[in-house]
Amino acid sequence: MPDFSRRSEAPAARGPGGAAFSPLYRQIKDLIVQSLDRGEWKPGEAIPSELELAARFQVSQGTVRKAVDELAADHLLTRRQGKGTFVSTHHEPRVRFRFLRLAPDEGEPSPTESRVLDCRRMRATAEMARSLDVRPGDGMVAIRRVLSFSGIPAIVDDIYLPVALFKGLTGELLEHYSGPLYGLFETEFGVSMVRAEEKLRAVAADDEYAGLLKVAVGTPLLRVDRISYTYADRPVEFRTGHYVTDHYHYRNSLN
Amino acid sequence: MPDFSRRSEAPAARGPGGAAFSPLYRQIKDLIVQSLDRGEWKPGEAIPSELELAARFQVSQGTVRKAVDELAADHLLTRRQGKGTFVSTHHEPRVRFRFLRLAPDEGEPSPTESRVLDCRRMRATAEMARSLDVRPGDGMVAIRRVLSFSGIPAIVDDIYLPVALFKGLTGELLEHYSGPLYGLFETEFGVSMVRAEEKLRAVAADDEYAGLLKVAVGTPLLRVDRISYTYADRPVEFRTGHYVTDHYHYRNSLN
DNA sequence: AAGTGGTCTAGACCACGTT
DNA sequence: ACGTGGTCTAGACCACTTT
Numbered sequence: 001m002p003d004f005s006r007r008s009e010a011p012a013a014r015g016p017g018g019a020a021f022s023p024l025y026r027q028i029k030d031l032i033v034q035s036l037d038r039g040e041w042k043p044g045e046a047i048p049s050e051l052e053l054a055a056r057f058q059v060s061q062g063t064v065r066k067a068v069d070e071l072a073a074d075h076l077l078t079r080r081q082g083k084g085t086f087v088s089t090h091h092e093p094r095v096r097f098r099f100l101r102l103a104p105d106e107g108e109p110s111p112t113e114s115r116v117l118d119c120r121r122m123r124a125t126a127e128m129a130r131s132l133d134v135r136p137g138d139g140m141v142a143i144r145r146v147l148s149f150s151g152i153p154a155i156v157d158d159i160y161l162p163v164a165l166f167k168g169l170t171g172e173l174l175e176h177y178s179g180p181l182y183g184l185f186e187t188e189f190g191v192s193m194v195r196a197e198e199k200l201r202a203v204a205a206d207d208e209y210a211g212l213l214k215v216a217v218g219t220p221l222l223r224v225d226r227i228s229y230t231y232a233d234r235p236v237e238f239r240t241g242h243y244v245t246d247h248y249h250y251r252n253s254l255n
Numbered sequence: 256m257p258d259f260s261r262r263s264e265a266p267a268a269r270g271p272g273g274a275a276f277s278p279l280y281r282q283i284k285d286l287i288v289q290s291l292d293r294g295e296w297k298p299g300e301a302i303p304s305e306l307e308l309a310a311r312f313q314v315s316q317g318t319v320r321k322a323v324d325e326l327a328a329d330h331l332l333t334r335r336q337g338k339g340t341f342v343s344t345h346h347e348p349r350v351r352f353r354f355l356r357l358a359p360d361e362g363e364p365s366p367t368e369s370r371v372l373d374c375r376r377m378r379a380t381a382e383m384a385r386s387l388d389v390r391p392g393d394g395m396v397a398i399r400r401v402l403s404f405s406g407i408p409a410i411v412d413d414i415y416l417p418v419a420l421f422k423g424l425t426g427e428l429l430e431h432y433s434g435p436l437y438g439l440f441e442t443e444f445g446v447s448m449v450r451a452e453e454k455l456r457a458v459a460a461d462d463e464y465a466g467l468l469k470v471a472v473g474t475p476l477l478r479v480d481r482i483s484y485t486y487a488d489r490p491v492e493f494r495t496g497h498y499v500t501d502h503y504h505y506r507n508s509l510n
Numbered sequence: 511a512a513g514t515g516g517t518c519t520a521g522a523c524c525a526c527g528t529t
Numbered sequence: 530a531c532g533t534g535g536t537c538t539a540g541a542c543c544a545c546t547t548t
Contacts, residue, residue: 195509203475279537317538318536
C-alpha cells in the first residue's frame with residue numbers, strides 16, 4: 001500500500017508564493033543530491049544500486065528509478081547498464097564539451113592547452129557579491145589563463161572563486177596540474193560544477209586582450225560571462241572569457 | 256505477458272555502423288512523431304489520451320507514457336494535468352524565448368517589433384545545399400527583416416527557406432502578419448520548427464549592417480548562424496542573424 | 511461524476527558486464 | 530551464475546479540470 005503521508009509533512013501549507021508539495025521521487029532526488037553535496041559518494045564512484053537505495057529510503061525501486069532518471073538527465077549521475085550508476089566527473093572528455101563550447105570551424109576539436117598567467121587573492125566586487133553567495137569584500141581567488149588550440153591562443157579566461165571554498169589554491173598547484181580546471185576543482189576541493197548560466201556579447205579587443213590573444217587591437221571578440229553552480233544550485237564561480245572567433249565558433253543547440 | 260516480438264522485426268540485423276534495435280516506447284514515440292509530421296494533430300490541438308493511444312498501439316499505458324514523456328521533454332508536446340496532452344505551438348510566448356535568446360541587460364524582455372525589408376526568390380548556394388535537404392540551384396525564399404526592442408533595432412535576420420516547402424510566401428503575406436515568424440510558418444505552411452543548431456561569432460559591422468542597425472561601422476556584432484529542424488529532424492531553415500550586444504546579451508544555459 | 515495526466519507500487523523479463 | 534540497469538505490464542490511487 002502506498003504511503004502518501006511522506007508526500008507532504010505540511011500538507012497544503014503553501015503560503016503566498018510558497019512552494020507546493022513535491023512527489024516522493026522528488027524528495028528522494030533531493031536526498032540523493034544532499035548525499036552528493038556531502039561527498040558521501042565521490043565523482044567517478046558508483047552509488048548504491050537501485051534496490052539498495054529503495055530499501056534505504058523505504059520506497060519502491062520504481063520511485064528510486066524516477067529520481068535517478070532525473071539526476072541522470074541533469075548530468076549529476078551517469079548510468080551504465082550492467083555496471084551501476086556513477087557520480088559524474090569532469091575527468092571524462094565527454095563532460096568537458098558541455099562546458100567548452102568553442103569549436104574549430106573545420107576539422108575535429110583538437111586538444112586544448114591551458115597556460116595559467118596569474119593566480120592571486122583579491123576582494124569580492126559588488127557584482128561578484130550579487131552573483132555568488134558572498135559579501136562584497138570577501139576573499140576571492142582570481143585566475144587568469146589562456147587556452148590554445150594547437151598552439152594558437154583562442155581564449156582568455158578570468159576566473160573568480162570564493163577563497164572560502166578554494167583554500168590553498170595557488171599558481172603552483174595550477175602549474176603542476178594538467179587536464180580540465182573543473183576536474184582539479186572536483187578532486188582537490190570537492191567542488192563539482194553541475195551547470196552554468198552564460199551571457200554572450202561581441203566586444204572589441206583592447207590592448208590587453210589583443211596582446212594575449214595575438215590579434216589586432218579592435219578585433220571583434222566573443223565575451224562570455226559565466227556563473228557556475230554546484231550541487232543544490234549554489235553559485236561558486238564567476239568567470240569572464242574572451243574568445244577569438246576568426247577560425248572558431250561557439251556552438252549551441254536550441255531545444 | 257510482454258510481447259517483445261514487436262521490439263525488433265529484424266532482430267540483430269545491426270550491420271557495421273547500423274542502428275541497433277529500439278525499445279517499444281521509442282517505436283511508439285516515432286509513430287507519434289510521424290503523426291505529427293503528417294499533420295494528423297495540429298499545433299495547439301490535443302492528441303488522444305494515453306489510454307486511447309495505448310489501445311491504438313496495443314501497448315500498456317505505461318509504455319505510451321514513457322514515449323509521451325520524451326516528446327514533452329523535447330518540447331514537441333505539452334502536458335496539462337487534467338486537460339490532456341497538446342501539440343506545442345509557436346503561438347505561445349513561452350516557446351518564443353526558446354528561439355529568441357537576445358535579452359536586455361536590465362529589465363524585463365520587452366515585446367519585439369519585426370519589420371520585413373525584403374522577400375524575394377533566389378537559388379540555393381552550395382552552403383545552403385549542404386545544410387538543408389536541397390540541391391544547389393533549387394528555389395529558395397530569402398527574407399530580410401529587422402527586429403527592434405522598444406523601437407531600437409537590435410537584430411538583422413537573413414532567412415533562407417526552400418521554396419518547395421513555402422510556396423506562396425510573399426512580402427505581402429509577411430506584412431499582414433503580426434507575431435512570431437515561426438508561428439506563421441506553422442499555421443500557413445504546416446512547418447513546425449522543433450530545434451535548431453547555432454554557431455556564434457563576433458564580427459565587425461560593415462556599411463550595410465551598420466546602416467540597418469544604426470550603429471557605427473566597425474561596431475562588434477554577434478553573428479548567429481542557425482539551421483532549424485522540423486519533426487523527424489529535417490532541416491528546413493537556414494538563417495544568419497546579426498545582433499547588437501551593446502545593451503543586450505545572448506543568454507545561454509549549460510546543463 | 512467523469513476524464514485527464516501524475517504518482518506509486520509490484521513483479522516479470524531482457525540486455526549488459528563481471529565473476 | 531549473478532548483479533546491475535533497462536523495459537514492459539497491470540493496477541491502484543492522487544490531483545486537476547470540465548461537465
